[in-house]
Amino acid sequence: MRYLPLTPSDRHAMLGIIGAKSIDDLFVDVPAQARLDGPIRGLPNHASEMAVERHFSTLARKNMTASQHPFFLGAGAYKHHVPASVDHITQRGEFLTAYTPYQPEIAQGTLQMLFEFQTQVARLFGCDVANASMYDGSTACWEAIGMAGRITKRTKAVLSSGLHPHYVSVAKTMARYTGDTLDTALPDLSAKTDSVRLLDAIDGETSCVVVQYPDILGRIEDLSAIAAKAHEHGALLIAVVTEPVALGAIKAPGDMGADIVVGEGQSLGVGLQFGGPYVGLFACKEKFVRQMPGRLCGETVDAQGKRGFVLTLSTREQHIRREKATSNICTNSGLCALAFSVHLTLLGEKGLRGLAQLNHALAVQAADRLTQIAGVELVNDSFFNEFTLKLPKEARPVVRALADHEILGGVSLGRLYPGTDALSKGLVVAVTEVVTSEDVETFAVALQEILA
Amino acid sequence: MNAINQSGWKPEMGNAGETAPATFTGNKALMLEEALIFEIGTAATTGVDLADAPKVAARLGNLERHRDIGLPGLSEPETVRHYTRLSRQNYAIDLGFFPLGSCTMKHNPRLNEKVARMAGFADVHPLQPVETVQGALAVINELAMWLIQLTGMHGVAMTPKAGAHGELCGILCIKAALAARGDPRCVILVPESAHGTNPASAAFAGFSVENIPATSEGRVDLAALTARLGPDVAGVMITNPNTCGLLERDMKAISDAVHAAGGYVYCDGANFNAIVGRVRPGDLGIDAMHINLHKTFSTPHGGGGPGSGPVVLSEALSPYGPLPYTARNADGHYTLIEEETAQEYHPHSFGRMTAFHGQMGMFTRALSYIMSHGADGLRQVAEDAVLNANYILRSLEDVLEAPFAHSGPCMHEALFSDNGLADGFSTLDIAKGLIDEGYHPMTVYFPLVVHGAMLVEPTETESKATLDQFIGALRSVAERAKAGDPSLKSAPHHAPRRRLDETQAARKPVLVWREPEQLVAAE
Numbered sequence: 001m002r003y004l005p006l007t008p009s010d011r012h013a014m015l016g017i018i019g020a021k022s023i024d025d026l027f028v029d030v031p032a033q034a035r036l037d038g039p040i041r042g043l044p045n046h047a048s049e050m051a052v053e054r055h056f057s058t059l060a061r062k063n064m065t066a067s068q069h070p071f072f073l074g075a076g077a078y079k080h081h082v083p084a085s086v087d088h089i090t091q092r093g094e095f096l097t098a099y100t101p102y103q104p105e106i107a108q109g110t111l112q113m114l115f116e117f118q119t120q121v122a123r124l125f126g127c128d129v130a131n132a133s134m135y136d137g138s139t140a141c142w143e144a145i146g147m148a149g150r151i152t153k154r155t156k157a158v159l160s161s162g163l164h165p166h167y168v169s170v171a172k173t174m175a176r177y178t179g180d181t182l183d184t185a186l187p188d189l190s191a192k193t194d195s196v197r198l199l200d201a202i203d204g205e206t207s208c209v210v211v212q213y214p215d216i217l218g219r220i221e222d223l224s225a226i227a228a229k230a231h232e233h234g235a236l237l238i239a240v241v242t243e244p245v246a247l248g249a250i251k252a253p254g255d256m257g258a259d260i261v262v263g264e265g266q267s268l269g270v271g272l273q274f275g276g277p278y279v280g281l282f283a284c285k286e287k288f289v290r291q292m293p294g295r296l297c298g299e300t301v302d303a304q305g306k307r308g309f310v311l312t313l314s315t316r317e318q319h320i321r322r323e324k325a326t327s328n329i330c331t332n333s334g335l336c337a338l339a340f341s342v343h344l345t346l347l348g349e350k351g352l353r354g355l356a357q358l359n360h361a362l363a364v365q366a367a368d369r370l371t372q373i374a375g376v377e378l379v380n381d382s383f384f385n386e387f388t389l390k391l392p393k394e395a396r397p398v399v400r401a402l403a404d405h406e407i408l409g410g411v412s413l414g415r416l417y418p419g420t421d422a423l424s425k426g427l428v429v430a431v432t433e434v435v436t437s438e439d440v441e442t443f444a445v446a447l448q449e450i451l452a
Numbered sequence: 453m454n455a456i457n458q459s460g461w462k463p464e465m466g467n468a469g470e471t472a473p474a475t476f477t478g479n480k481a482l483m484l485e486e487a488l489i490f491e492i493g494t495a496a497t498t499g500v501d502l503a504d505a506p507k508v509a510a511r512l513g514n515l516e517r518h519r520d521i522g523l524p525g526l527s528e529p530e531t532v533r534h535y536t537r538l539s540r541q542n543y544a545i546d547l548g549f550f551p552l553g554s555c556t557m558k559h560n561p562r563l564n565e566k567v568a569r570m571a572g573f574a575d576v577h578p579l580q581p582v583e584t585v586q587g588a589l590a591v592i593n594e595l596a597m598w599l600i601q602l603t604g605m606h607g608v609a610m611t612p613k614a615g616a617h618g619e620l621c622g623i624l625c626i627k628a629a630l631a632a633r634g635d636p637r638c639v640i641l642v643p644e645s646a647h648g649t650n651p652a653s654a655a656f657a658g659f660s661v662e663n664i665p666a667t668s669e670g671r672v673d674l675a676a677l678t679a680r681l682g683p684d685v686a687g688v689m690i691t692n693p694n695t696c697g698l699l700e701r702d703m704k705a706i707s708d709a710v711h712a713a714g715g716y717v718y719c720d721g722a723n724f725n726a727i728v729g730r731v732r733p734g735d736l737g738i739d740a741m742h743i744n745l746h747k748t749f750s751t752p753h754g755g756g757g758p759g760s761g762p763v764v765l766s767e768a769l770s771p772y773g774p775l776p777y778t779a780r781n782a783d784g785h786y787t788l789i790e791e792e793t794a795q796e797y798h799p800h801s802f803g804r805m806t807a808f809h810g811q812m813g814m815f816t817r818a819l820s821y822i823m824s825h826g827a828d829g830l831r832q833v834a835e836d837a838v839l840n841a842n843y844i845l846r847s848l849e850d851v852l853e854a855p856f857a858h859s860g861p862c863m864h865e866a867l868f869s870d871n872g873l874a875d876g877f878s879t880l881d882i883a884k885g886l887i888d889e890g891y892h893p894m895t896v897y898f899p900l901v902v903h904g905a906m907l908v909e910p911t912e913t914e915s916k917a918t919l920d921q922f923i924g925a926l927r928s929v930a931e932r933a934k935a936g937d938p939s940l941k942s943a944p945h946h947a948p949r950r951r952l953d954e955t956q957a958a959r960k961p962v963l964v965w966r967e968p969e970q971l972v973a974a975e
Binding site: 002006011014015018019023025026027029030034035036039040044046049051056057058059062063066067068076077079087092093095097099101102103105115116120123129133135137138139164167172173176178219220221247252255272274275276277279297299300301304309318321323324325327332333335344347348352353355357360362364365380381382383408416418433 | 802840
């Protein structure tokens with residue numbers, strides 16, 4: 001067993017020093033009726049590295065991968081090119097096999113990285129401060145709603161109909177247990193968002209308004225008016241960004257008045273990974289910092305006056321505050337935060353802006369090409385790298401038919417909003433820098449054939 | 453004459469007695485200082501070559517971002533060097549012994565990294581048609597089957613993203629089960645020695661939390677617990693093996709008592725690695741238990757995540773588990789049960805906890821580890837982990853107070869206290885002294901039930917030679933602390949940083965970098 005260094009003679013010698021006759025002596029506290037006398041029956045025994053790898057290779061081949069097919073899926077997870085050096089750095093054992101930096105003198109690598117990450121996220125979102133990451137965008141979104149409740153001492157959250165339906169589901173699950181009420185609605189298959197509904201719903205009971213930017217259909221809308229109305233009534237604006245690359249092209253939510261900005265950081269560095277692990281981004285105005293969930297890294301000095309970094313404000317956290325903590329979160333998503341930060345460092349301001357421009361331009365071209373197909377309409381007036389098409393028929397079977405053509409052709413609104421007839425013809429299409437013009441043409445030709 | 457040494461160069465040993473002056477750079481040979489990316493990068497630098505964007509009329513809704521974002525870029529060589537230098541300021545399992553109690557810092561096999569990176573798992577989208585992700589769903593299902601078999605439970609919720617998220621999942625199952633029978637119970641009992649996440653998770657779900665005391669031998673006080681049970685108690689959250697490193701030998705009796713009183717039993721499975729293959733929690737009457745894949749099943753801790761916290765569930769709680777989950781049809785085809793089909797297959801689910809299917813990248817790694825060990829190897833894992841911990845306990849109990857040494861064998865971790873050190877010396881000094889000896893310290897000041905707790909968890913992936921050297925080092929540091937060696941108060945002396953001022957960090961938090969001129973302007 002290749003991961004176990006003790007030899008039989010080591011075990012024998014150690015039992016002798018302990019004063020035990022056999023290993024069973026060390027398990028005497030297990031109640032007799034629960035003792036297993038040998039390996040659990042019906043399960044296979046140990047396997048060689050080669051055998052395990054072969055098993056996984058077989059299973060891996062049964063999946064259709066993004067890089068080997070024309071690929072247009074988004075809706076909360078995006079395929080971007082991740083530079084080779086990102087994975088090289090995240091595989092360094094000093095990052096990969098370290099723990100939460102509880103002993104700062106020997107964890108400055110992770111801590112400085114987190115300080116840089118926090119600064120990058122805060123700047124990208126147009127906020128004062130950011131934390132050291134959350135599990136993913138959907139849990140960060142719920143934590144933000146909870147935080148707004150703590151700040152405003154109110155329980156009514158108004159959710160935009162453009163918020164990712166899975167994020168809404170997560171918030172609904174949690175709200176059922178915390179007593180928050182959520183004002184939600186389904187989106188319309190139209191260029192107009194429901195900002196009028198949001199403005200109408202804000203009142204003196206509202207803790208927060210939650211708006212996704214760009215939204216689930218890819219629409220982009222100025223958040224300033226919603227922020228102003230929310231603030232007028234003592235409520236907070238929470239913006240949710242599921243595609244951070246967009247912020248290389250469009251205004252930051254913080255610059256439009258958002259009080260808390262959360263997001264999914266998967267786009268940068270992390271990859272698709274069938275949904276996880278991802279990295280939740282969480283930023284806010286400085287005055288709210290003591291109500292934030294999650295780990296925070298802060299700058300300080302050591303005993304000789306040298307700059308260094310530590311985890312800080314831990315009096316908010318579960319290991320100190322226990323049942324009075326701002327959140328139960330302990331582990332965050334450190335290694336994914338590293339991947340995000342390395343990718344963003346490689347891009348820099350120039351690279352992120354160039355990448356965003358490229359994404360937008362390719363998406364515009366793809367939208368123009370796809371809407372040449374008879375009966376296919378573009379829903380959006382505005383979009384970044386993702387837009388919604390209205391097909392002449394139900395989109396979900398079309399996506400399956402496209403898969404038969406070896407094309408991963410977007411996310412149908414039927415998948416996201418099952419049973420909602422008014423949305424069933426909607427198809428959300430994402431176009432990033434990995435999509436070639438040949439991919440778009442292949443997609444268009446197949447779509448035309450399927451719709452014919 | 454020596455033809456290759458005409459310049460006068462002669463190998464020389466120099467004078468080893470001289471003290472080194474401060475260096476110009478602040479570096480000390482291989483110990484290299486590294487500035488922040490904001491100090492070395494520029495907005496005009498990029499380490500990525502991109503195609504030029506085709507010219508199109510923008511459709512960004514007149515929301516173009518004009519103001520500078522303030523993101524520095526580095527070229528690729530500068531980037532690799534920056535992070536490589538940072539990495540060398542970290543302690544890690546790959547580098548040495550990391551006996552952080554309750555965190556289970558075991559070796560992370562590289563095969564796991566290799567399989568997780570196979571394109572078939574790393575490069576698939578969570579919303580692809582299920583026909584195109586059959587292999588990914590198979591991985592989730594196979595891991596789920598292993599977890600159910602190893603724990604002797606009825607079902608498993610795979611989506612929780614970390615241990616604390618798993619606790620919340622289990623607690624929400626209990627809440628939903630109570631709601632289903634119209635039972636308004638609102639109290640969760642938690643032992644004093646529990647992880648802080650336990651009370652935080654219970655409180656989040658709206659339960660009030662009450663502590664239950666421990667006996668002098670470090671276990672849950674069964675009598676006190678039984679006395680507190682009643683119609684208001686929804687359940688208990690018990691860590692087993694507990695955070696004192698002991699098996700709760702009354703676990704079955706506790707479960708029976710809680711069940712008889714109408715409550716549910718949550719088990720914090722953070723320490724499952726001590727009993728995997730030796731005991732099935734299902735045989736102890738557990739209703740829900742999260743499993744930290746990053747502890748028991750060796751997925752890397754990554755400097756603080758990502759974790760993964762699947763929750764195994766009893767027959768009583770399985771109907772309430774979260775969406776989505778994978779199911780295997782009779783024909784071997786996998787399906788996803790989501791909101792759409794929940795009414796038909798999983799009508800009592802408490803709902804969704806996260807956007808997608810959980811930590812796929814951790815599932816592949818954990819399954820690779822489990823298959824590598826197999827049923828026989830996993831049993832050996834628990835045995836070696838427990839053997840190593842007892843070896844440390846018995847080798848050091850003469851020099852450090854071990855408050856529960858009399859309570860019988862420990863499980864996977866050995867607990868010591870700081871009683872008996874010289875005046876003014878505490879656990880912190882021992883921890884910092886161990887850093888100078890080249891170790892990551894043990895968990896300190898946890899659990900709270902012991903004064904100056906030091907919780908040492910060696911794991912099964914350490915050799916006897918490593919343990920022997922550590923025992924020698926900890927003995928030496930403990931003796932210095934007992935003798936009142938003042939140099940220990942200023943340790944670590946040899947780490948990249950001396951002790952850091954955490955008070956200042958918290959009093960005036962600096963959480964992001966600001967340009968020096970911004971700081972001046974702000975003052």
